[in-house]
Amino acid sequence: MSMRNVLVIFVTMLLVLPVAIGCNGNQSESDDQAMKTHEASKKETVNQKPKPMTMDRVGQQVTIHMYTQQTMVEIANGVKFPAWTFDGTVPGPVIYLKQGDHVTLTLHNIDPNMPHSVDFHSALVAPNKAFTDVPAGKSKTIHFNADVPGVFMYHCATSPMSLHIAQGMYGAIIVTPKGEAKPTFTIVQSEFYKPNDMKALNSQPNVVAFNGKADQYVNHPLKVKVGEPITVAFVNAGPNEFSAFHVVGTVLRDVQASGNPQNHLYNVQSYTVAPGDGALIHLRFDQPGRYPFVSHDMQQHQKGASGIFIVE
Numbered sequence: 001m002s003m004r005n006v007l008v009i010f011v012t013m014l015l016v017l018p019v020a021i022g023c024n025g026n027q028s029e030s031d032d033q034a035m036k037t038h039e040a041s042k043k044e045t046v047n048q049k050p051k052p053m054t055m056d057r058v059g060q061q062v063t064i065h066m067y068t069q070q071t072m073v074e075i076a077n078g079v080k081f082p083a084w085t086f087d088g089t090v091p092g093p094v095i096y097l098k099q100g101d102h103v104t105l106t107l108h109n110i111d112p113n114m115p116h117s118v119d120f121h122s123a124l125v126a127p128n129k130a131f132t133d134v135p136a137g138k139s140k141t142i143h144f145n146a147d148v149p150g151v152f153m154y155h156c157a158t159s160p161m162s163l164h165i166a167q168g169m170y171g172a173i174i175v176t177p178k179g180e181a182k183p184t185f186t187i188v189q190s191e192f193y194k195p196n197d198m199k200a201l202n203s204q205p206n207v208v209a210f211n212g213k214a215d216q217y218v219n220h221p222l223k224v225k226v227g228e229p230i231t232v233a234f235v236n237a238g239p240n241e242f243s244a245f246h247v248v249g250t251v252l253r254d255v256q257a258s259g260n261p262q263n264h265l266y267n268v269q270s271y272t273v274a275p276g277d278g279a280l281i282h283l284r285f286d287q288p289g290r291y292p293f294v295s296h297d298m299q300q301h302q303k304g305a306s307g308i309f310i311v312e
C-alpha cells in the first residue's frame with residue numbers, strides 16, 4: 001500500500017468515526033447537546049398531577065402504560081424537590097412481573113418541556129431501538145419478554161442521563177420465578193442533589209433516601225412477625241453511590257445477587273449494592289423488638305438511608 005493510500009484511509013477514519021459514534025444511541029449525545037437539553041429544561045418548571053401507571057394482564061400477556069412527567073415531591077420532612085418522574089412519584093411505581101411474561105409497554109411523555117425514555121435492566125433488547133427518546137407530548141410502544149428473573153432497576157436514559165436519574169427517573173422492576181411470591185417489601189435507595197444542576201452531581205448528596213423520602217421508615221416503621229420469613233427486594237438507583245445494606249440485630253440469612261435464584265450468599269452482615277444493581281434479601285427475626293435497617297455507609301445513614309422493622 002502506498003503512503004498516499006494509507007493517508008487517505010487515515011483521513012477517512014477521522015471523518016467517519018465521530019459520525020458513527022454520534023449515531024449510536026442516547027448515551028453518546030455530545031456533552032454540548034446534553035448541556036443544551038439541560039439548559040432548555042431550566043426554562044419552565046411545571047408541577048403535573050401524578051398520572052398512575054396502568055397494568056393489565058391476560059395470562060402472560062401484560063400491557064403497561066407509563067407516564068413521564070414533572071411533579072413536585074417531598075424528599076424529607078418539609079423539603080420539596082421539583083422532580084422529573086415516572087407517573088408522578090419518586091421512585092416510579094414498582095413493576096411486578098412473572099418470569100415468562102410478554103410485555104407491551106407504552107411510554108407516554110406528558111412532560112411539556114423535554115424528551116424522556118425508559119431503560120429496563122430486565123429487558124434483553126437492542127437499546128438503540130427500545131430505549132430511545134420519546135419527544136415531549138409523544139408516546140412510544142416497546143415489547144420485551146421477562147425471561148430473566150430478578151430484582152432490577154429501570155430508569156430514564158435520555159441525555160444527560162445522570163441528571164434525569166438524579167431528578168428522580170427510576171424505579172424497580174421485579175421478575176419473580178414461576179411459583180414464587182412477590183417480595184414482602186421493595187426498597188429503592190437513591191441520592192438527591194441540588195435540583196437540575198449537573199455540577200452538583202460531582203459533589204456529595206444532600207439526601208439519601210429509601211423509597212424517595214429520608215427516614216420515612218424511621219417515622220413509619222415496617223411491621224413484621226416474629227419467626228416469619230420475609231424478603232426485601234432492594235434496588236440501588238444511585239445515581240452515584242454504592243449502598244451497604246445492613247439490618248441491626250440479625251444477619252442477612254440469604255442474599256440473591258440481582259435477585260436471581262441461582263445467586264446465593266448466606267449469612268451476610270452487610271451487602272454492597274452498586275448503583276444500577278439490586279438484590280433479593282431473606283430475613284427472619286427470632287425475637288420481638290425494633291431492628292433498624294440502614295445503609296452502613298454512615299454518611300448515607302445520616303442523610304436518610306435508614307428505617308426500622310418492628311417485630312411483634
Ligand SMILES: [Cu+2]
Pocket residue numbers: 084115116117156157158164169
Ligand atoms: Cu428523563
